[in-house]
């Protein structure tokens with residue numbers, strides 16, 4: 028694993044606060060998160076449910092805007108961008124893999140993969156070629172015309188990965204991509220992510236499972252909307268310990284599985 | 286460019302994904318557009334038939350009846366109150382009545398015309414040749430009755446096309462044939478071209494003869510006429526002609542215009558009233574059609590709102606992978622425009638089809654403006670009805686769209 032440390036980090040966050048008004052009460056989803064991610068890193072974000080992981084991820088991916096704080100993506104201050112520039116960033120720089128609702132159900136697998144390239148203005152022929160290559164890479168060349176209702180959960184996730192990587196984004200964001208998968212499908216999926224990481228892509232991934240975090244080069248742990256631990260990847264056991272300190276509820280079970 | 290093109294197919298696919306609902310929406314637009322076309326065609330058809338009857342009656346004629354305008358005509362027997370040849374002569378004078386072109390004395394009766402054992406009841410008009418001009422009759426074969434026929438009390442007639450077809454087999458030539466009217470025989474000298482049915486009365490069921498012969502043989506009256514038909518020089522000076530006629534008749538009968546024992550009716554004014562009421566009728570039909578088009582528009586808007594709400598997550602995914610606001614906006618706009626355009630086109634065909642049939646005795650006439658009007662309204666409806674939901678969808682923050690349940 029080669030670590031290319033560049034002077035401008037791809038993600039540079041400072042004091043990111045996101046608050047929601049629930050009636051009279053202000054709920055802080057993130058309370059001043061500062062995070063810097065260099066190009067080529069593979070970061071796992073962990074933490075108990077409700078700790079603000081998805082909130083942080085949505086801000087990183089420009090799907091949401093922080094209530095306060097500064098965020099530079101690849102050196103560009105996001106706050107001053109309009110709809111056109113933001114969609115261009117989402118389209119070119121970022122590839123998303125969500126936990127559940129990934130694919131457009133009315134479209135076949137290959138059409139889903141082609142969609143971001145269509146928005147980027149890639150020509151039909153080129154689009155198809157790249158979509159085929161991406162689906163081939165995730166091992167789904169025999170499922171091109173299947174709709175999401177005709178695909179298994181793992182297959183849907185793999186289509187989503189194919190879609191996320193076909194535009195060659197510098198940054199791949201994944202929110203619990205293995206959340207609903209059995210351990211074998213999870214391992215297959217993680218092999219794909221590792222491959223992308225080896226190609227030099229930056230990956231930020233949310234996960235609950237220490238074994239999954241083991242694939243990452245760096246583990247960030249959140250608690251109550253703040254970072255409580257940010258360390259280079261060590262062993263799964265060490266991650267588990269950190270998690271326990273942050274108060275994750277699932278830990279007993281995780282260790283029991285070991 | 287190719288992005289917009291791809292967008293179009295995406296929109297069409299979106300429509301196809303729930304074809305039943307799409308079909309019902311299109312049906313709403315279809316019915317709206319078709320009813321605009323049909324109702325306007327009915328309006329146009331009925332006002333055209335009224336206009337036709339205006340033209341066939343002659344647009345610049347006055348009719349003089351015996352009897353006062355206000356009172357009962359039979360009760361007031363004033364000296365010289367009948368219409369006779371003296372009245373005709375007086376009215377024909379260009380000095381007193383410069384705006385009168387011709388005066389035709391008219392005697393009318395209704396009789397059975399018999400030829401070769403076949404009978405047909407027709408109205409018989411005794412007059413002069415100027416009557417034909419004033420009433421817009423044209424002779425399609427033979428000749429019209431002439432001045433010398435009138436002078437000679439000649440028993441000759443011109444017959445309307447309905448009379449001709451009732452009495453004579455197709456192919457046989459009625460000219461020169463003897464027709465029995467009442468107890469006398471008349472010779473056919475001319476055939477009148479059909480004026481077409483005006484919807485008010487059949488003006489082709491008519492026999493026109495010299496008034497002298499009709500008075501001799503049929504009515505038994507030798508002096509008076511049932512009416513005088515006065516043709517003005519032009520329709521613009523008809524009211525001048527009317528007052529000239531009234532004052533001439535008043536001085537002839539030693540009375541004033543206000544107590545004139547005759548009634549002068551301006552045929553055009555009667556028909557102007559009829560026309561304006563038919564215009565009101567057309568406008569009313571147009572409003573009804575507009576309401577049904579509006580209902581169609583609300584249908585499209587409703588469907589688009591439901592569609593957008595249902596597909597909020599899809600919009601979230603699209604935005605997350607880089608769809609710009611305008612792309613989402615145009616996708617939904619194209620969708621609603623395609624629905625309303627297809628519905629509109631089908632509506633135009635349905636409207637044209639229905640307009641081919643007679644509806645309640647009216648033959649609809651397609652108004653040329655109604656098709657672009659209806660189609661234009663249908664497409665604008667698509668744009669307007671699609672815009673709000675599309676704009677709402679496109680303006681969502683991606684995360685809000687993704688989270689939408």
Ligand SMILES: Nc1ncnc2c1ncn2[C@@H]1O[C@H](COP(=O)(O)OP(=O)(O)OP(=O)(O)O)[C@@H](O)[C@H]1O
Pocket residue numbers: 047048049054055056074075076077078079080081082083
């Ligand atoms: N739209 C919202 N309105 C109000 N509160 C919200 C909203 N979204 C998130 N929150 C709150 O923000 C906090 C963080 O939520 P977030 O989804 O980031 O948690 P998470 O770490 O991703 O949890 P999980 O592991 O269960 O997915 C939670 O307490 C949640 O209640």
Ligand SMILES: [Mg+2]
Pocket residue numbers: 080081082
């Ligand atoms: Mg989450």
